[in-house]
Amino acid sequence: MGARADAMLTLVVLFVTAVAHLLVDAVFSVPFLVAGAIATLAFEGIAARDPDAVRRYWERPVVQGVTLVVALAGVVVGARVAPSIVLSFPVGSLVTYLVFLAVTNPAYRA
Template sequence: MGRRRDALSTLAVLCPLLAAGVVVSAPADPLAAVVGAAGTLTLEGLLSLDAPRVRRVWDRFVVQVAAVVVAFVVAALGVLSIGPVAVTVLVAALVTYLLVLAAVSLRDAARAA
């Protein structure tokens, strides 16, 4: 799939989630942001242990669509169960993922140069 499509999928979830955050008055909670960022970094670290297999699975269109749908379901369930802070956690997680994609892309560009 590639990093560009990964980023677009992330933005497809992040943009509506930011709008939802405004609607539900999601708090600018630093602890929630750290939890979201730590969650992303932990998940990426675990997935990198078998990156080729993860990439093969992730490259399936049905998996990508399911991931976007699951993200919205998790956001809705999170808001219903723990409140608007769930949006803050998820936004921080998605922004962290975009930063990871950018860092890896910059690293690869530097190696190629």
């Protein structure tokens, strides 16, 4: 699948998160934005230990599909339960991941 598909999936979840954020009129929580960013960087650091194994696992369509459904369900539930916290975390995480992709993949550089 590759980095472009990863970016597209990330943008789908980010878009749904942004729409949910607007619909519930949530306020961003800076600590949870930062926590999302740190979580993404921590995951990428751990995944860098064996990127081939992580890529083989992630390339499975069922893994991507389940991950997408769980992420979207988390956004929907979070928007109803604790929107400022639950919606801030993925925004921090997803934006950080998009920046990570742009920095680490030559195809995204101009």
